[in-house]
Amino acid sequence: MERVTMADVAKEAGVSKSTVSQFLNKRYEYMGEETRRKIQQAITELGYQPNYLARSLKQKRTSMIGIIVANIKHRFSTEVSHAIEEYCYDADIQAIVCNADDDPVKEKKYIEMLMAKQVDGLIIFPTGKNIELYDSMIHAKYPVVFMDRKAGDINLPRIVSNxxxxxxxxxxxxxxxxxxxxxxxxxxxxxxxxxxxxxxxxxxxxxxxxxxxxxxxxxxxxxxxxxxxxxxxxxxxxxxxxxxxxxxxxxxxxxxxxxxxxxxxxxxxxxxxxxxxxxxxxxxxxxxxxQPAAEMGRKAAELLLKQIQKEPVEAKEHVYPCELVIRET
Known part of the structure; x- marks a missing residue:
């Protein structure tokens, strides 16, 4: 089956390729409602699928981030990861979740694998045992946020509970x-x-x-x-x-x-x-x-996306208060 191209969509909708590109990138500022309707109709009728690889090469971004969880069995880790994924989804970014099982060897392998896949940044629940690797990411100015745990004197944004x-x-x-x-x-x-x-x-x-x-x-x-x-x-x-x-x-x-x-x-x-x-x-x-897991997850995602977008982010610790809830036990 021959691949449907952006040019095919533009021809079907009666607009230019650049207008289709603006539509796909959600830049609607100077685009009328009728034009948007025609493009969407053409995409639907032709079954067009955007070439994300080509887009990522052009933008020098993959629109993907990695979450390396220390141990996915913890309810807190699951809640944080869910909040990060939701925040990224709203920003049109995909999140890949990896479970390190509190194993520094596994953590190192996941970090290197995700960086090789050129994900735009990482949120890590660090084991604390891969200091040289953490340092190398900082020196390379690779977007990273640490979640829940500290690791030596590593100088990057950290989200922790009090x-x-x-x-x-x-x-x-x-x-x-x-x-x-x-x-x-x-x-x-x-x-x-x-x-x-x-x-x-x-x-x-x-x-x-x-x-x-x-x-x-x-x-x-x-x-x-x-x-x-x-x-x-x-x-x-x-x-x-x-x-x-x-x-x-x-x-x-x-x-x-x-x-x-x-x-x-x-x-x-x-x-x-x-x-x-x-x-x-x-x-x-x-x-x-x-622990305010959802709030902490959203903050981690926000700080990571700011780094990815080259906005200034202070390498400091963000400490979140917890709530003591007394019930029957």
Whole structure:
């Protein structure tokens, strides 16, 4: 089947090729409604498909960006990626989502692959282990935004939550409810958000002159959490309140409590640091620290598109406050 060209559309609509080009690029300022109708009718009748490769070569842009998510299993990551995709869609830009599985080797491969495909920029939830590669992108002035995590002293725009303050607020709520045996459970402290949440936990206990017990602090891989929870709750003085570092830790807690026939909040009070989709309607309703994922995603997309369009963007940290939502746990 012979390919329909822009010239064919112009001939069918009775206009010039440049007018069709302006229509395809949505430059309607000096184009009448009747002309737009004729061009759209010609495109429909002829089945014309724009040659995006030719357009990208001409514009020196592919109108595609990459999102490299550290771990797509986290609800927060999914919400952020959805917000980025929506923002880009409205700007007529396609978003490619890649899942690094918290693996720096996989992350490096995705970064190099997407750059080889000449995507216009990247939004990365960094593993923090590819410092030289991050630096090389900065030196090449390649558009990049970091999301959720920090990586050394890398000098580029970063979108993060106020993890320390939010964890502090959650622990403070426990203290004001009369708890002194307070636990925090996270995955291994290999990334900044987890480390900052533990830091907020410790600061609050220190400020309220409560000795923090290392037996109440679990920072282990998901695969080890059941064993670590077993040890902690089998002690003579188990915690009466617990801050779960994210949604995956929360799921491990649910498995544990079901296996041990424990109930929340009867056996211990709970706050989860993450956006749990059904937190408000579960039984009992789960208390959470909610991050403004959609707002953060839109901001990341906005900053990336500004870089792509050669607009000045300051290489600074954009910190977003979280909301402590107290429910029934």
């Amino acid at each position: 993890n320390i303050e939010s964890a502090y607020q959650a622990v403070e709520h426990f203290v004001k409810q009369g708890h002194t045996r307070i636990s925090i459970v996270t995955q291994s402290l290999t990334i900044t958000p987890r480390a900052e949440r533990v830091e907020g936990y410790k600061r609050c206990l220190e400020d309220y002159q409560i000795d923090w017990n290392e037996d109440y602090v679990i920072n282990n891989p998901i695969s080890d959490l059941q064993e670590e929870l077993e040890k902690m709750f089998s002690s003579n003085h188990p915690p009466t309140a617990l801050l779960a570092g994210n949604d995956r830790v929360f799921l491990e807690l649910l498995k544990f409590t079901k296996r041990k026939e424990m109930t929340i909040p009867d056996d211990f009070s709970l706050i989860v640091f993450d956006n749990i989709q059904y937190a408000a309607v579960s039984t009992p309703a789960v208390s959470t620290i909610s």
